[in-house]
Amino acid sequence: MIKLVVPVDFSTFSMQAISFATPLAKKLDAKLLLLHVKSVPMHWDKLDASQRSHYAEVEAELSLAADKLEGLRKTVAEAGVQVETQLKTNSGKDKIYAFIDAEQVDLVVMGSHGNYGFKEHVLGTNTYSVLRRLQVPVLVVKEDTAESNLERICIASDLREASGPAFSRLEKILEALQVKMELLFVNTPNHFMETRDIEALAADFMKRFGQYNHTLHVIDAFKEERGIEYFVEKEGCDAVAVITSGKSDLRQYFSPSITENLIAQVSFPVLSIKG
Missing domain, CATH: 3.40.50.620 (HUPs)
Incomplete structure (x- = not known):
């Protein structure tokens, strides 16, 4: 249970x-x-x-x-x-x-x-x-969050291998909740990637770790938190799920501090899951 x-x-x-x-x-x-x-x-x-x-x-x-x-x-x-x-x-x-x-x-x-x-x-x-x-x-x-009505959740991920197992676990949780999942990649200046490289990375990631086909959304933003907040509000998502890692690798930029910053800045629910 x-x-x-x-x-x-x-x-x-x-x-x-x-x-x-x-x-x-x-x-x-x-x-x-x-x-x-x-x-x-x-x-x-x-x-x-x-x-x-x-x-x-x-x-x-x-x-x-x-x-x-x-x-x-x-x-x-x-x-x-x-x-x-x-x-x-x-x-x-x-x-x-x-x-x-x-x-x-x-x-x-x-x-x-x-x-x-x-x-x-x-x-x-x-x-x-x-x-x-x-x-x-x-x-x-x-405190001012409306009672749970989770229908669409944005999953923000760096699409790296280390995040894969957590993504698979997250899919199962959200499937049980019967919510629509939107996959988001935030493209920042410090970790800039060309669109075709992001699409190739996402395709390989989903082939290895995903059970369903999710629409990939790419947002260009100066900071990850700004991109996530913009997308959630623009698309009307009910919450965001962030896959974080405690690794120090600079490319592993979805660190726990991003989740903490999001919680401090936004009004919508934030789901944190470790890679």
């Missing part, structure tokens, strides 16, 4: 992520996990009942968080989605991505701040760390 997870901190941003993820889970016939990680000043799981009684404030906060999670669980369940909740404690050593990674999920849905222009502020610590560390796809939605 497909498994989605939404990290929940009870902010308006995580509430938006739940609203967006719920119909996605229903469409995929997937299980939705609502995960809340509470920071505590000690290793809570190692304390027995008598020791925990000395930390009445922490116990009260955990009890409140459990009640809130239960309320969210009931709301999601009423929408006809299989849902479970988990309340974890963190003394500072473990990060949220470690908890998510342990669940072996297929997709993470997270919320982020509005457009402020400073990606560290927009993303927040949790979203930033999840994007950088997790290998599973991460879908980031904004």
Whole structure:
């Protein structure tokens, strides 16, 4: 069974992520996990009942968080989605991505701040760390994003071999969502290619890694983010999927920072998947 997870901190941003993820889970016939990680000043799981009684404030906060999670669980369940909740404690050593990674999920849905222009502020610590560390796809939605209505998704790729396996995984996810996929290559001055070379690269890429024929769109832009944003708005796509790589090769220019910049600049959902 497909498994989605939404990290929940009870902010308006995580509430938006739940609203967006719920119909996605229903469409995929997937299980939705609502995960809340509470920071505590000690290793809570190692304390027995008598020791925990000395930390009445922490116990009260955990009890409140459990009640809130239960309320969210009931709301999601009423929408006809299989849902479970988990309340974890963190003394500072473990990060949220470690908890998510342990669940072996297929997709993470997270919320982020509005457009402020400073990606560290927009993303927040949790979203930033999840994007950088997790290998599973991460879908980031904004607070003002409309409820999920994904019909057309732009897939931005460098069409390099290293991105191929991730493209194949992405195709399967989007096929399950029954969305139309638009393949985009952004041609920049720093990595300029002639049209015939791009077409040849795309043909070889799709032959090796694609299951379906996708229309190739080539956009000339000074920066990758500008080209992606222009195309999505021009074509009316509902979201963009970016295949990123952590490699330092200059030609491997779809780096994680491009996804982070996009999230900081645009209002539409961004799906990040690592090559």
